[in-house]
């Protein structure tokens with residue numbers, strides 16, 4: 001494999017000395033099998049150990065290496081330097097406050113994640129002695145796609161509406177919310193509806209669809225958001241027709 | 249996101265937008281063809297198909313009235329919603345003023361259309 005040189009323009013922001021983010025250029029030797037993440041690791045190991053970025057699994061599983069590569073939200077470990085002949089620009093994910101260099105502040109998303117109750121809330125609590133909550137392959141299929149989310153936040157960086165108003169619950173959280181609503185073992189979709197139908201909910205979305213385009217796990221959050229628009233509209237108009245409370 | 253959640257009224261506008269969009273997609277091109285090309289040029293349809301007497305009769309028939317009203321009102325609501333969100337997208341977050349200029353105009357158009365159709369008589 002021949003070794004080539006690529007110029008990596010990397011966003012730097014060190015709050016104690018930089019007033020605003022800026023781009024620093026590094027010449028990085030690379031081979032065809034090297035990812036953008038490996039390029040960054042080369043910089044950190046050989047050129048400037050002060051560069052900060054998040055990563056862990058190196059195999060598109062942990063979701064920590066999301067960044068803008070030539071302006072497009074990408075996982076650095078799943079993006080290859082060979083696809084950017086000459087120069088590549090690496091910046092922190094759009095639409096999030098920057099903590100340092102390529103590291104963004106995730107607090108807003110973490111809070112949203114908590115609010116969607118991303119866990120199974122059984123319709124009826126089952127005693128241990130009754131065994132597992134069983135599920136057929138068909139029931140699994142209804143939510144399987146939406147369960148592939150790795151919380152990498154590329155969809156948030158892609159979403160123009162989240163960029164304009166970050167009170168929007170956003171594509172990733174809604175896809176995950178939908179995943180639990182669609183699970184036959186879960187009975188909390190009505191609780192989650194409050195959030196879906198709220199001003200922060202699905203109606204922020206203007207069906208741009210870029211979130212689904214950039215999703216590295218093919219979750220299709222745009223589909224989840226738009227399915228929930230229909231559900232929320234149904235809930236809006238039919239809520240008075242629905243029986244209230246529990247039967248005794 | 250900590251403030252208490254408020255239910256969004258968007259379903260009303262989103263519903264009108266969706267209905268208008270579907271109608272525009274289904275009927276829009278055909279209406280443009282009939283009213284703008286076919287009848288004025290006498291292509292396929294006789295020019296007399298849209299003369300005053302014919303159109304008056306159409307507007308006086310309950311079904312004709314309903315058709316005209318729905319086409320005007322829903323097209324307007326569709327356009328209003330689209331414009332409102334496009335304004336937001338290009339950075340004009342006009343709030344009440346933007347709402348008045350978009351949804352307000354659609355509402356006014358709806359009322360005017362209804363009034364005119366009623367005034368046409370039966």
Ligand code: FES
Nearest residue numbers: 057058063065077
């Ligand atoms: S390092 Fe885990 S997803 Fe890239």
